[in-house]
Amino acid sequence: MDRKIQKIASMPNYQSIYKDMIEQKFPDKLDDCKKIIEKASLCALDIILLNKIIFGEKVQETERFNQRHRSxxxxxxxxxxxxxxxxxxxxxxxxxxxxxxxxxxxxxxxxxx
CATH class of the missing domain: 1.10.10 (Arc Repressor Mutant, subunit A)
Incomplete structure (x- = not known):
């Protein structure tokens, strides 16, 4: 049971990471991503969707490599x-x-x- 608690506590705060990244580097895409970022908690599908909105299709090359590392x-x-x-x-x-x-x-x- 302790391992489950540690695993949850050690997850990165994707909301703050993506919010900061969008505000600093991609302010034009803030409106598109706002609804997703304001959710109470982000799941893996939300994170993948944010990546597609922010980076578009240029991620496709690295996506093949990163596909093995998704959870x-x-x-x-x-x-x-x-x-x-x-x-x-x-x-x-x-x-x-x-x-x-x-x-x-x-x-x-x-x-x-």
Missing amino acids: YDEKSIIKILDYQKKHELNNTQVASAYKLSRNTIAKWKKQYE
Whole structure:
């Protein structure tokens, strides 16, 4: 139980990081990102969306490399699986939409459904 508490406490404060970055380097994109930043807590999908809004498509080159290092919290995983159910998609379609492995989607379905 102590490990869970430490893990939550050691997470970076993405809201302040992105808010500062947008205000200093990308003030023109503040309106686009404001709704996401003002959320009570950001999940992994929100962070990915912020990256796409701020950096656009030029991130695509580094995105391939960083894809291996992404981690999704339980809230994000459930959102992805709900998206799959809502739109009646198979694992391959969801995997391509979120740039994941279809095996990852299958593993999540076994764990969370």
